[in-house]
Amino acid sequence: MTILTQALHLKDLPPPPSDKTGWPWDLEINLLNQVVDPEQLPLITIVTPSYNQGQFLEETIRSILLQGYPNLEYIIIDGGSDDNTLEIIRQYEPFLAYWISEPDGGQSEALNKGFKRATGELIGWQNSDDTYAPHALWYAANAYLNNPAADVIYGEVHHIDEQDNFIKKYPVIEATVENMIPYSSVSNHSVFYHRKIFENQQWINSELKHCMDQEFHLRLLLKGYQFTYEPRIIGYWRIHEQAKSTRQLEVWSKEAFQLCKSLYQQSDLEPKIRQKAKDCLYGFCLDNFSKGRVENFHETVREIIQLFGLQGLTFSIMVKYLISLVGSENLSRLLALKNRWKNLPQNQ
Incomplete structure (x- = not known):
């Protein structure tokens, strides 16, 4: 098991493809050590469910590893991809706490596999075709330390296209039961959960194929878990023809x-x-x-x-x-x- 206890830099990772520039390819971000005492930083686990998204997976991985966050556990659960996914995962294997590639029941089952292995105080979920903006993990940690009663920390979400161009903002609004329908007021792309949620046996509903995050957040609100908003956290939700959200309306x-x-x-x-x-x-x-x-x-x-x-x-x-x-x-x-x-x- 590899838990990253030092911030990673560009030089530590495999070189990016020659045609890739900007974040998170060849852009070194400024570290935010001054925001929080490094010794207080919670361990953050990120789980990525993956299946045949090799076109985008490397960008997802790099956007997590290059956060410059020095207390990180990263888990990838792949559903038995037959594209170039495994080649990419093996490139970054030294930086992963755990990964597996085997047929499964879909995204919800993969997430639960990852959450059951996670040891972080905060646990996030980023899909294999989506990414984090720079400093997202730092802002999550800061919000957690400043709001000890928070069970769920959530931020902003931006839609991007296949070339990373900004499309529009997802309408993130206050996380309440009323605001969770008909569309989810928050999205997994910028959400971090306190580990006690999973210790309390709250898992993703494996019967759901698309609304799993909406149902999960609604259930947590109904059970009284506390949600805290941190606007500086930004997750990038990619819209493209092969995305599940596009194909499964x-x-x-x-x-x-x-x-x-x-x-x-x-x-x-x-x-x-x-x-x-x-x-x-x-x-x-x-x-x-x-x-x-x-x-x-x-x-x-x-x-x-x-x-x-x-x-x-x-x-x-x-x-x-x-x-x-x-x-x-x-x-x-x-x-x-x-x-x-x-x-x-x-x-x-």
Whole structure:
């Protein structure tokens, strides 16, 4: 097991590819020793779940190792990649506390494997196609030391593209139960957990394929864990065609609907939270129709009937349900015609 007890520099790592420049390739960041007494720094563990993201993995690894943080444990759990992932991992093996590559049940299972091996006081999770901004670990440590009651520390998230160009900010807002639906108000890309969360047997729900971080954070809030915001922590969330978040919007929709349903069914929650959850259920139902997801739409209609009875169906949903009976292919054609008609110039 390798725990890094000294800050790493560019000269310590394998040289970057010749066509890569900037952070975290050939840019040496200023260390922030003056922010915190080095002897007080908590051990930080970062877990990276990985599967066939060799195109981006090296950048992820370097953005963690080059934080200049002198008390770091880094774990990579790979799901049996068959691209160049293992070649990259072996290049950086001397700096890893642990890594494994074997088939698994997906990202959630990989995360739990890593969290069970983590020994840090603070534990972060960064995906194999995403990165940290410089100093993120230092700012997390500083926030932890200044807020001893904090169980979860979270920061800002920026969307970037395949070439690391800034796209937009993710809308991070205060971590509350109400703000956790329909979209997560915080994102794993800039979150650090106190190890007691895992000692208390709070793990990622391995049945979820997309909303695992949203459900995890919602569960922690419902159980009373304290969240602390540190705006200087920035995680970069990469948007690209092969990203799971891009490919699995339908899966996300199903899982997010169930999260809202579970909140609505908790009768001890504030009425405004339950009302928002109810509104989100209807919102997901209508969104499924507008996106041409007939199977999802029918499923959410059935769920709404189970929850609220037939009287719970609005006139709009009933009309859309009748239209949806034409089938997915024909519905897609109708929606395309509708959009085309909407986009026609007014004088035509």
